[in-house]
Amino acid sequence: MPHPIKILPVAQNWDCHTCGDCCRRMEAVITDEEKRRIEALDLADDPEVAPKPWFRPASGDKWSLAHRPDGGCVFLTGKNYCRIQERFGAEVKPFVCRLFPFLLIPAGNQWRVGMRFSCPSAAANRGRPVAQSEKDLIELSRLLEKHVGRSADSAPAPPLRPGQQVAWPELLRAVQVLTEIVKDRGDRVERRLRRCLAVARIGAQAKLENLSGNKISEFLKVVSAGLEPEIPGTATDVALPDRVLGRLLFRVLLAIYARKDRGVSGKPGVGGRIARVRDGWQFARGHGHVPRINESMPEITFGEVEARPGMPPELDETLERYYTVKLSSMQFCGPSNFDLPFWAGVESLVLTFPMILWLYRAFGDRPPAEALQCAIQLVDDHFGGDRMLGLPHIRHLQRTLVERGELEKLVAWYGR
Template sequence: TCCKEYRVTLTTEEKNRLEAQGWDIDRDLGGLRPFVRHGPFWHRQWQLNHRSDGSCVFLSENGRCRVHERHGYDTKPLPCRLFPFVLVPQGDQWGVSVRYACPSAAENRGRPVPEHEQALREFAQQLALRENLTPRPDGTLLKPPLLQTGQRVDWSDLELFVQALLRLLNHRPDPFERRMRKCLTLASLCRQSKFDTVTGKRLQEFLHLISRAVDGDTPVDPASLQRPSWLGRLLFRQALALYSRKDHGPNRGPSMGGRLSLLGVAVRFIRGKGTVPRLHAWLPETTFETVEHTPTNLTPEAEEMLRRYYTVKVASMQFCGTTSFGMSFWEGFEHLALTLPILLWLTRAFAPLPADKGLARALSIVADHFGFNRVLGTLRQRIGFKLLASRGETTRLIAWYSR
């Protein structure tokens, strides 16, 4: 994934370093330029070039990085060395997230994160320099994201909200879908409160009390919740279309054609009937009706995959602030929660694959977009996500697709 689909943005220093290595365009790179300009005209950036099959121009025929082979690991651009990790500024330290777009990460292969600690500390120092992040007078790298519109708490109090969510997400007696519904109940209750004077120890006590109340306010049986409304289903399918598409690389969806073709795709997702457009090469031939009538039977292994994924996203705070289009804490979390019914829908679509195998594929597809697809941060999409959360539709969608 990293060398075939990952779009690597370069700093001027990284570009100059690669140029100084003296690559021969014809002999080494198959006649392709090593770099291309990408982005809107007001913010053009250099990126590593890719071949027609999506692979990086520096990827050799035997699957090795030519830069690494010829000049050493440390000469590679920082994003290449950092993948699949994501570093998130948190006060005076860094949170660590993982890009589950990497199939190995989605399937929990490889060494545990703590074994990478020394390398991650070095990467954090390099990333701070790369992004011109210097400590503020209070020692923090950035202001904390808003808790919600008009409310901001300091980093230490924001961490208390994170810990409250993590306790709910890791409450193993509950099936995972109920844990997420309980988190949304907590979010809804906290959105109704002001925390100007409730800080530190008082906030900690408040969150412990309200977390207990959340259990009684969240139905145990998902079947007891109403079906999502027609508007909820429509907005969900729009989000599903965005999250399931692949418009570049070897896994580009067969249905990703020209403008007329994409218009037809949009119409089919609006209707939610008939054949599901294959916006990603991994998606099988199926229909909306088949997916709706396929039960979700998550194995213990699949439940653990969900717990691990959402624990990483919440603990790192990747779901809000600078790593999530400037979203506030609660807006970002509600957006993150919406990915659960999307994952469950995709897992159904991958039947008859075993649930854990189907979910691993779904995680790779969804994680390719979360926090990285700029369309998700546009005003239009954010209004849709807010409508789903504020009307209780996200909660209903989670219950509906967990059946």
């Protein structure tokens, strides 16, 4: 019997510090059974609970927890506690709230553990080592199997590219090669990601479906070693992104990744659909003041962001942790990232790097570690979860950046 979960291969820490951010931001979708269970609790006259309705219809027979006008979940107390947990225990909470910020991703005969770095505690690596939560995660994996009605081995492996299928063990070997590149401290993280992109480019052209056992990892290691002399040694050796194709498309996508409609303060205030279109247009132009599309955004111009210094090398470790978790959890492809094939998922993950580093510069009036955490939180809130990123025209923009060689240049430009 295989171990039911695969814990993270990095020293990632986490404990909930009850900031309440997830309870303001997350759309918690629950089952009909969970709704009935909550309704049966003695909560209606609780002064800490908002008046009904507590639920809004979601798709199918699902429901989502309603939010108060200030953005908080109807069960969030004035002290940022979940009232259901406070009075009845964590096991009574909706499953999705219990699981956050963890992700359990089916991968063959195991659930692979991932994390949402939109949780400030996960981004800041605060709390106990995740390995210490193994028992809870095993219990959650069993609950998840009941919740979704299927086991980890019921999900097919995502294709490497459309139409090219390999089994889970081979796919996991491929991800292991990429994880080793990301953990190779002989380079800055910026170059490690350019190496991943180069391997993805060759991997996506190769006929890998007939390679079994260790042959895929051996092939990819040979590719990686062979490409080594071709990959510019430092970010400044890479050509600049094209002004129109590279930078404009990047900023269009950045307007999605940098957005946060609701923050810890609970202020909804950065606008609705019209504001999104207006802000998107301003991002595309890339001149003048940066629209305030999240409550952390300071008064700053696009030009000032570009002129700010890059991230110091000592913060590479934070990004190494982030990318190792995203890769090893398999969150970057398949159902947890809009059904992207493996190599396209790698590229979409690498695209988060220039996004994070642009935001790091924008938050440059904060201490560097805090600026980076804030940038990671924002970007990861969207990665794999924001429906906008799954829209065909947005995916087309991402593909264009990759196919025209602009993604590699953007990684180098913002990693310089």
